[in-house]
Amino acid sequence: MGSNPRRSSKPRARAVPPARRLALEVLRSSLQHHLPLQEALDSAIARHGASLDPRDVGLATESVYGVFRYLGRLNFLLHHRLARPGSIPQGVMRILLLATYELLFLERVPAYATVNWAVDAVKAESPKLAKVANGVLRGLDRMRDEIAERDFYLDAATDRDAGMAAWYGVPQWLFTHVRKAVPELAHTVFQERLSQPPLGLRANPRSVSAGQGGASLDQLISMDGVVAHCASGVAFAAGSGPEASELGEWIREGRVSRQSLASQEALLALKPETWTGPILDCCAGRGGKTLLYMERWDEEIWASDFNARRLSGIPVECARLNLKVPPIFRADARHVPLVSRNETGRHPQTILIDAPCSGLGVMSRRPDLAWRLKPHDLANLRKMQAEILDATAALLSRGSKLLYLTCTIDPLENERTISGFLERNGRFEQLGEFRTANSDVLKERFYAASLRAVR
Ligand SMILES: C[S@@+](CC[C@H](N)C(=O)[O-])C[C@H]1O[C@@H](n2cnc3c(N)ncnc32)[C@H](O)[C@@H]1O
Incomplete structure (x- = not known):
């Protein structure tokens, strides 16, 4: 150890540098208070306002996204090195996660600099653990070649799925679920999750x-x-x-x-140029699909969503994009009637369901999803998707279109949801189906199906 050239100088009590302070604040909101990562980052940046240096914001952003991409691997390594991981307070654990990511993946930051700020930060949080933090981080630095190999995780884990999940940095249940649901894609999507999409x-x-x-x-x-x-x-x-x-x-x-280009392609695959109005985008959220439609086509479109806060961004976006604000209303797409009071008596001719889904096709853009998703969410989402399809189908008359879109690769939320709907609703036929074609370049995968009422 004494001959290690990357060894840190003596730790002294200093303030944590601003980029790391910001990153730790974001990790706290996201890991402890379960805020989506981008939301946690945006609100931390807004809280500090002009006092932040853009370079610090850049480093903090890169670091927190990196921590979430590799969270399972970082946790595995820390549990491997810590004698009593369960006794480490959450605040200290977050410092160790951030420092381990920085040590192993941010080559431009010298190892001694990482160890220095991290040990100082641990000292401020829990003085008796400063020595432990110093030992763990130096130990990991010495092991950097060994722990950059997949075999390290396969050898050290209890079984193969646990080792693969640690290597890909995801929860083990999720790795096992995707391996079984889409065996041909599992390794590709988890590998893609480890890098930034276009x-x-x-x-x-x-x-x-x-x-x-x-x-x-x-x-x-x-x-x-x-x-x-x-x-x-x-x-x-x-x-x-x-x-x-x-x-x-x-x-x-x-x-x-x-x-994302993959999401634009999925919408275009549903042939919006052929849609007849009124069109209802019943899971419009912040309006990504509604706005794409309005920028290029002229049929009347309405935007609704369960979540009023998401919808509230649409008028602001319309002003920015030079578009007329469409009818917007809060509605649960599982319950008919879901047309707005203003639209009473008129029924949509086309309904777009940009369905709530597990997001397993967009893990590269949202690396925290893998950690926010819980096993029971999958069954709840499938139930919600089926209920939305059934309820919106009831609004449509003969010749009308029902369009279903997801950002997941899970066949249970895609093909099986559609085949189940068609079995329950003999009134509908399937017109077409789409899966992202150049997904190796885009690192994102969407699914879409178009259906038509034949009676
Ligand atoms: C994939 S996101 C939609 C993204 C949006 N279309 C866009 O392009 O920006 C799914 C949306 O479904 C909404 N949602 C979830 N459950 C719903 C329900 N029961 N009824 C209506 N909307 C729902 C969520 O609030 C979320 O905004």
């Missing part, structure tokens, strides 16, 4: 400044770093694309919106 942008042809300043769809497609595109947007390889300041300006001016 940046997706949607171009707005209705923006007041459409076509000016380099943000039309054609101009976006011609830019360096584009890895895929579709009729509404583009995907840039992670780390490429427009400069942050330029992108910020395009977004403010309503020329583009952030939206």
Whole structure:
């Protein structure tokens, strides 16, 4: 140990550097209070406002996303090194998780710097554990080559699934579920979850400044770093694309919106150019699909969702994007009638269900999902999906379309949900089905099915 060149200098009591302080605050909200990671990050940044240096925000963002990508592996390693992991307070555990991620994955930060701030932070939280933290982190630093190998986890774990789950950084039940549900995809999606997906942008042809300043769809497609595109947007390889300041300006001016290309492709696969209005987007959320539709087509569309807070962002987005605000109303799509009071007497001709789902197709964008999801959620989601399909189908007359979309790869939420619906509802036939095609590039996977009422 004495000859280790990465050894830290003597720890002294110092304030935790701002990027780590911010990251620890976010981890606390997300790990302890179960806030979605991006929401926890956004509110921590908003709380500190202008006092934050953008470089610290960048490092904190990279670190908290990294901790969640590798959470299962980091926990496994810490449990391996700590004599009594159960006795470590949560605050100290969060410091160790962040420092272990930094030590093993952020090559630009010298190991001694990581050990220094982490030991100081532990000292402030629980002085008697400073020595333990120092020993654990130095031990992991010495083991860095060995623990970068998958075999380490397979050898050290109780069984193969536990070892694979630790390697991919996910809960064991989830690894086992996906391995059994989609054996051909399990390793690919868990491997993809460990890296950042491309940046997706949607171009707005209705923006007041459409076509000016380099943000039309054609101009976006011609830019360096584009890895895929579709009729509404583009995907840039992670780390490429427009400069942050330029992108910020395009977004403010309503020329583009952030939206994953895979989700745009899934909507386009449902042939929106053929939809007849009124269209009801009954799980509209913050309006990603409603707005994509309104930017390109003219049929009347209504947006509803169970969650009023999500819907409240749509009028603001319409102002930004130069779109007329559509009828928006809170409604539970499992209960008919779900048309708004203003729309009484009129029935939708097309219903889009962008269904609540497990999100197993978008784990690369939302690495915290794997940790937020619980085994019982899967059955609840399937029940909810079936109930929404049944209730919305009851609103549709002959010739109308029912469109179902998810961001999961689980056949139980996709193909089986649709086949179950068709068995219960002889009035409907399936027109088509879609699964993300270039998923290896986009690192996200969506499913869509279109159905039509034949009676
Ligand atoms: C996949 S998200 C929708 C994303 C949105 N369409 C977009 O493109 O931004 C699923 C949405 O379903 C909503 N939801 C969940 N259960 C619901 C229910 N019973 N009735 C209506 N909406 C529901 C959630 O609030 C969430 O906004």
